[in-house]
Amino acid sequence: MIAELGHYALVVALIVALIQAVIPMIGAQKGWSDWMNVAASASIIQFLLVSIAFGALTYAFVVSDFSVRLVALNSHSAKPMLYKVSGVWGNHEGSMLLWNLILALFGAMVALSGRNLPPVLKARVLSIQAMISVAFLGFLLFTSNPFLRLPLDQVPIDGNGLNPMLQDPGLAFHPPFLYLGYVGLSMAFSFAIAALIEGRVDAAWARWVRPWTLAAWIFLTIGIALGSWWAYYELGWGGWWFWDPVENASFMPWLSATALLHSAIVVEKRDTLKAWTVLLAIVAFSFSLIGTFIVRSGVITSVHAFANDPARGVFILAILGITIGGGLTLYTFRASQLRSNSVFSMVSRESGLVLNNLLLAVAAAVVFVGTIWPLVSEFVMGEKVSVGAPFFEQAFTPFMVALIMVLPIGAMMPWKRARLGRTMRPLWGVLALSVALGALVWSLQTGGRMLAPVGITLATWIVLGALADLGSRAKLFKASAGETLRRLTNLPRAEWGKMLGHLGLGLTVFGISAVTAWQVEDIRTAQFNQPYDVGGYQVELMDVTRHEGPNYSALTGRAVVSRGDEVMTLFPEKRVYTAKQMPTTEAAIDMGLTRDVYVVLGDQQDNGGWAVRTYIKPFADWIWIGALVMALGGVISLTDRRYRVAAASKKRAPVNATPAE
Amino acid sequence: MRILFLLLMLASPAMAVQPSEMLDDPALEARAREISKGLRCLVCRNENIDDSNADLAADIRILLRQRLVAGDTDEQVIQYMVDRYGEFVLLKPTYSASNMILWLTGPILLLLGGGMAYAFVRRKNPAPADGLSEAEKQKLDKLLNS
Numbered sequence: 001m002i003a004e005l006g007h008y009a010l011v012v013a014l015i016v017a018l019i020q021a022v023i024p025m026i027g028a029q030k031g032w033s034d035w036m037n038v039a040a041s042a043s044i045i046q047f048l049l050v051s052i053a054f055g056a057l058t059y060a061f062v063v064s065d066f067s068v069r070l071v072a073l074n075s076h077s078a079k080p081m082l083y084k085v086s087g088v089w090g091n092h093e094g095s096m097l098l099w100n101l102i103l104a105l106f107g108a109m110v111a112l113s114g115r116n117l118p119p120v121l122k123a124r125v126l127s128i129q130a131m132i133s134v135a136f137l138g139f140l141l142f143t144s145n146p147f148l149r150l151p152l153d154q155v156p157i158d159g160n161g162l163n164p165m166l167q168d169p170g171l172a173f174h175p176p177f178l179y180l181g182y183v184g185l186s187m188a189f190s191f192a193i194a195a196l197i198e199g200r201v202d203a204a205w206a207r208w209v210r211p212w213t214l215a216a217w218i219f220l221t222i223g224i225a226l227g228s229w230w231a232y233y234e235l236g237w238g239g240w241w242f243w244d245p246v247e248n249a250s251f252m253p254w255l256s257a258t259a260l261l262h263s264a265i266v267v268e269k270r271d272t273l274k275a276w277t278v279l280l281a282i283v284a285f286s287f288s289l290i291g292t293f294i295v296r297s298g299v300i301t302s303v304h305a306f307a308n309d310p311a312r313g314v315f316i317l318a319i320l321g322i323t324i325g326g327g328l329t330l331y332t333f334r335a336s337q338l339r340s341n342s343v344f345s346m347v348s349r350e351s352g353l354v355l356n357n358l359l360l361a362v363a364a365a366v367v368f369v370g371t372i373w374p375l376v377s378e379f380v381m382g383e384k385v386s387v388g389a390p391f392f393e394q395a396f397t398p399f400m401v402a403l404i405m406v407l408p409i410g411a412m413m414p415w416k417r418a419r420l421g422r423t424m425r426p427l428w429g430v431l432a433l434s435v436a437l438g439a440l441v442w443s444l445q446t447g448g449r450m451l452a453p454v455g456i457t458l459a460t461w462i463v464l465g466a467l468a469d470l471g472s473r474a475k476l477f478k479a480s481a482g483e484t485l486r487r488l489t490n491l492p493r494a495e496w497g498k499m500l501g502h503l504g505l506g507l508t509v510f511g512i513s514a515v516t517a518w519q520v521e522d523i524r525t526a527q528f529n530q531p532y533d534v535g536g537y538q539v540e541l542m543d544v545t546r547h548e549g550p551n552y553s554a555l556t557g558r559a560v561v562s563r564g565d566e567v568m569t570l571f572p573e574k575r576v577y578t579a580k581q582m583p584t585t586e587a588a589i590d591m592g593l594t595r596d597v598y599v600v601l602g603d604q605q606d607n608g609g610w611a612v613r614t615y616i617k618p619f620a621d622w623i624w625i626g627a628l629v630m631a632l633g634g635v636i637s638l639t640d641r642r643y644r645v646a647a648a649s650k651k652r653a654p655v656n657a658t659p660a661e
Numbered sequence: 662m663r664i665l666f667l668l669l670m671l672a673s674p675a676m677a678v679q680p681s682e683m684l685d686d687p688a689l690e691a692r693a694r695e696i697s698k699g700l701r702c703l704v705c706r707n708e709n710i711d712d713s714n715a716d717l718a719a720d721i722r723i724l725l726r727q728r729l730v731a732g733d734t735d736e737q738v739i740q741y742m743v744d745r746y747g748e749f750v751l752l753k754p755t756y757s758a759s760n761m762i763l764w765l766t767g768p769i770l771l772l773l774g775g776g777m778a779y780a781f782v783r784r785k786n787p788a789p790a791d792g793l794s795e796a797e798k799q800k801l802d803k804l805l806n807s
Contacts, residue, residue, distance in 0.1 A: 237677060237712055239712065242707065242708075243707075244706075244707050245707065343784075344782065345782075346782055346783070350782075351782055354778050354781070354782065355778070358771070358774045358775060358778055359771075361770075361774065362767055362770045362771045362774060363767075365766055365767070365770050366766055366767040366770075369762070369763055369766040370763065373754070373760075373763045377759065377760070377763075381759050383748065383759060384747065384748070384749040385748055385749060385751070385754045385760065386701045386707070386748075386749055386750070386751060386752050386754070387752070387753075387754055387763070388699075388701060388707060388709065388752030388753065389698075389709070389752060390698070390699050390752050390753035391752065391753045391754060391763075394753065395764065395766075395767050396767075398767075399767065399771070523678055523679075523680055523683065524680050525680040525681070602679070603679075605680065605681065611679060611680050
């Protein structure tokens with residue numbers, strides 16, 4: 001019954017979305033306010049209906065109702081509750097339902113929070129949001145119905161189980177965060193299309209778009225970090241980024257959302273770069289759709305793509321074509337109306353942000369071309385080629401290095417017209433210190449690789465540059481301590497957000513450089529009780545024993561790792577999951593701010609010893625700490641006064657708002 | 662359960678390079694590892710042979726080490742692999758004419774975009790200095806004169 005209820009709710013949601021797509025758009029065109037008002041209530045109803053559907057599917061997973069095909073294929077009664085729930089979106093159909101739920105959630109949030117939005121703009125935004133809903137609800141119902149029942153005689157006694165690789169807390173929450181990011185960018189898209197229809201973009205528009213983009217960006221940042229962290233500890237060799245198509249699928253929206261965040265500031269503060277910002281909003285969401293397409297169609301086979309069905313691929317491709325094609329066509333006709341009214345000098349913060357956008361956009365384009373190149377090459381030229389990490393390291397990295405080099409300078413420039421000498425004054429010290437630190441690293445290391453010195457120089461440059469920016473705003477050392485403190489407390493939260501965002505990037509760059517340059521690896525056949533040395537640590541394999549988990553069997557090694565007084569015992573494991581008979585490796589990691597000790601147990605060798613891999617990974621955790629600091633910067637920026645002012649005016653709104661919505 | 666443990670004894674997904682495969686000469690082994698990172702495990706999804714657990718990857722790793730021991734240079738080993746498996750084996754596509762677009766996307770877009778951005782910043786102010794249209798000016802005149 002419950003599953004049928006969910007199915008029914010989805011069908012009704014599709015009808016509601018259709019109404020929400022058509023009625024408010026006509027209302028906005030004709031100026032009929034009661035037609036426009038349909039948008040808000042429809043989006044809330046749509047959200048409730050999709051929630052019911054999602055709740056119904058979750059229920060089916062939680063009670064292990066194996067008469068539902070999806071549950072039988074992807075769940076198992078012995079699975080821990082967390083993975084029964086995360087199993088809901090650990091498969092194609094369920095994850096698309098989650099997509100729809102989040103899409104409807106964002107629509108409902110605009111309906112509820114956007115009281116200060118001009119009614120015409122709001123109606124159009126929600127109508128476009130509903131068009132996307134129609135497409136994806138249709139996709140779900142027609143190609144990927146999660147509520148299909150199995151014929152009675154085929155209902156299994158127990159389910160197939162969830163892919164053991166996905167039974168992990170990090171990965172349980174990775175897809176929801178990514179989807180919140182992907183789908184959050186649909187808001188920026190809807191606002192951009194609405195603005196094109198109206199032919200008007202102003203500071204107020206940018207102020208409405210920015211929080212949604214910022215929220216999407218925060219979720220994307222956390223989602224990507226979670227995915228990378230999961231790969232780090234789960235895949236068993238401590239890699240944290242593989243330039244896999246599925247990873248790139250989330251990285252392209254992130255790069256363009258980052259660019260969009262910056263260009264929206266220019267629109268808001270300086271009333272220029274409008275057409276470009278609208279284009280970026282379209283492109284950012286297009287990348288989200290392309291990402292969904294890549295992951296969901298399985299068109300580019302890769303480590304994580306576990307969906308493979310051409311019918312679905314064609315459907316998503318159609319959605320992709322209509323959305324991107326339609327958006328860009330509208331853009332070509334309307335963009336010329338978006339006049340920019342202010343001029344700025346070649347050396348100014350505006351120019352700095354233009355450069356930021358240029359580098360981020362080119363970097364995103366390189367990732368895009370690299371990701372689809374194997375496809376293009378095979379279909380157009382009939383040549384099978386691979387595009388992997390070595391390509392991206394060479395073709396992508398230079399743009400990031402350039403971006404990092406100009407970042408602290410651009411961030412400190414004033415609007416309109418800057419003087420390079422003046423801007424650089426507080427930065428010379430930072431620059432000298434960064435280069436000195438890089439030189440020190442270079443002189444200390446034995447090998448000739450430049451990665452560590454250059455990476456450390458760049459990381460220090462951004463981190464100290466961000467602090468110098470804050471310091472100069474607070475007149476640190478120039479005014480009294482009290483005055484500095486007063487200035488710091490009065491600083492807008494957006495400034496703190498900016499500082500943390502940039503600082504976080506610096507920390508991530510530091511972690512990447514350090515672990516790439518200084519990682520120590522050891523692969524050997526270890527005998528029990530025969531200690532050996534890895535990068536200054538003494539490693540000793542004590543024993544390997546069997547044990548039973550809730551839904552797997554395991555071989556567990558016990559390794560004692562020590563250095564001086566520091567002693568730790570690590571338990572690397574190999575598991576076989578009962579339901580899928582699939583072996584996995586659970587690395588044992590001792591995490592630390594200065595290094596991770598990472599031990600992996602392998603196979604028993606002919607001479608009775610065990611293959612063991614040991615890694616010392618210096619400063620590895622800073623990669624994700626940096627990402628979290630970036631996300632934190634986003635959160636703080638989101639609470640900035642100018643958005644709260646908008647929220648406060650909302651509270652006053654009910655005076656002249658229509659009662660009972 | 663026995664069968665599961667047997668499976669555990671046999672298969673292990675993350676043991677890429679096996680200790681038994683490794684060369685005794687650390688310099689040669691380091692070169693082998695470096696080359697491995699650029700070669701694709703042909704039956705895997707986007708994985709290099711160094712990280713891969715597939716049997717084929719192990720075969721290529723061993724083959725690669727045999728070539729190195731036989732005295733091949735890095736370039737010769739890579740060429741040997743390309744002759745044997747095709748360009749598909751290279752994770753970094755060649756700089757050949759057919760891959761031109763791939764390699765030049767970044768630099769060309771940077772130049773084009775940079776040129777457009779430069780022109781945009783250098784453009785003359787599109788709106789009149791006071792930002793008023795003809796109609797607005799007349800209105801203002803009326804207001805001022807009334």
